[in-house]
Amino acid sequence: MDLSDRKKKILQAIIDEYIGTAEPVGSRAISKKENLGLSSATIRNEMADLEEMGYLIQPHTSAGRIPSDEGYRFYVNSLMRDYKIGMDAVAQLQSMLESRVSLLDKLIRYAGAIASNLTEYTTVISAPKDDDSEIKKVDVVAVESHTVMLIVVTRRVRSASVNVNLSGEGCERLAQLINKSLAGMKPREVTRDTIEEIKDGAKGFIKDSALDKILGCLYDTVTADAETEIYVTNANSILRYPEFADVEKARDMLSFLDDKEKLKKLAAADTGEGINATIGKENDFEILQDSSLVSMNYTLPSGGAGKLTVIGPKRMNYSKVFASLDLISNEIEKLVNYYMNGS
């Protein structure tokens, strides 16, 4: 079942060409790519073989060939050349990262944006859940006459505002009570009973109605499904590809990219270690059957894991995307280490 060296070269040339043009590639085009001195007729024979083996497809009798899913798969596994990312792109990446790193929570978002910049495809990045991070502190602040702000600090900060009238002093006492109960707990361990306890303690100095409102909101905020945040960058880039020249298709894809639920499933899918491609029909989602994903799982040293996914047409520039994700993961790791240990 092995391919001869020549077949490999031809397959590679075909896919490289197709990635660039999105047009079926003919034998003549390949034979003119001097590096293998063969006539178009010979190429045709080889192409016929490759088609029979399942690596190529002929859209119709007199058209050139396009790669099949298997063709891409073989290309990604064995043929792809290394892609050299330009120094300016690297420099740009580094400066972007450095300027933002003080806000670790934003790192994720930037990582997605950077990946999209480098690859020019759409990216989807899932921020790590913070299920397991405990509640560090809860704050209750009177913001204006009728508004109280609740702030819950875990690894993230969540906040909510409640419309009740509460003095600054009342806020402080309540905050103390809440912290005594909640600090150190994990959000999902908090129950209605925990809240009831707080209520009992605070009954003395806060009106029942106000207390109910505040604590109800507190409960909601704390337990608010520690949502996996999903950020999509550059969704509109799909409109640049002839694959989406049909508005119908474009709309479907953009709706998909708007659907957080589906994207969460996407981010939750098992894509193995490191950087991996999922090509066409290998995808679970109907709508991705004509697209490819390149995914990279990441883990932050602070715990928490997520996934960065690049979405593009099946004929995406795999080598560039792989190289970009590799670069990003290295740079971020360097940076994180530096900030964890250094200074």
Added chain:
Amino acid sequence: MDLSDRKKKILQAIIDEYIGTAEPVGSRAISKKENLGLSSATIRNEMADLEEMGYLIQPHTSAGRIPSDEGYRFYVNSLMRDYKIGMDAVAQLQSMLESRVSLLDKLIRYAGAIASNLTEYTTVISAPKDDDSEIKKVDVVAVESHTVMLIVVTRRVRSASVNVNLSGEGCERLAQLINKSLAGMKPREVTRDTIEEIKDGAKGFIKDSALDKILGCLYDTVTADAETEIYVTNANSILRYPEFADVEKARDMLSFLDDKEKLKKLAAADTGEGINATIGKENDFEILQDSSLVSMNYTLPSGGAGKLTVIGPKRMNYSKVFASLDLISNEIEKLVNYYMNGS
């Protein structure tokens, strides 16, 4: 320059029809709309007049007529019928609002989403700046071994994390110092000098390098351009309209809707009191020349003002959009009042 009643009715019928179909409207179609018992020939004469007066346009000799910008303008100012919003939509709106109102900061976002739901067009809503709201409290919380979270509470909550090592006690002392200096100030009044003062006070118990990092980040966070937040909802809805059947156009519009800078300018434009339409060429942006906006300025009782804008094709259903915005503004006002005074 006044239009006869009959001309008004005909113009209205034409625009109503065109809003529904997006096809040039012919005289026969109008004459069959029984309510005025006129033959198509008569309608034709009137249409020729209306065209001469600038309210209609004929795309080519043997086509029907479509409204000009002036036609739409006249329609919006004088012809538009009142639109009755279905009770179920109202009920849905109310329940949406009630379930979310405890999070006042999210109200804006929901308002945008609701407007988009009701009208089925894209909405852009700008959240009020909080330039003028003073700093209520600043919190410093050690989140994990190497991370400290800064939380600045004004009318909003802003937070940032810094990678330094600081004990819980250190955090508290620092927070006290910071609060003594900053609480009550307005963000834009905070200067490097203010920060230096805090630094002097904290030098005793925090390493210089760590302090620099934290205070640098604090300064950034506090002064971080009290950005006008802009939320866009349902941008993809434009792909439903034949006006955007061309992917090129759709892409341009979607890029525009992605461009926060441009949207801020849009939100900053003067659109007068109440609910107002800006039609076609009346828009400043090149790309909106074939679209219309309906904008509503709002003011929150807590101060702060912003704008809700609905974007659609020129032939948008103006009456529905006007009615929807009106409804939203009423419902939200009711709700806000209720929560400010009641209970």
Added chain:
DNA sequence: TGTTAGCACTCATTCCCGTCGAGTGCTAAC
């Protein structure tokens, strides 16, 4: 035995042109 030139064949794309029909403007009659 592998490679190549040549040739007939296929099929998507493009362009042209005739037909169709929606819609107009004009005129003459009511």
Added chain:
DNA sequence: GTTAGCACTCGACGGGAATGAGTGCTAACA
């Protein structure tokens, strides 16, 4: 002032014909 009638315009649609890219096959060549 209104309407019926009619000639005219022009985009949309559809059916070839021409074009050309690309193939498969065969026979000759090294």
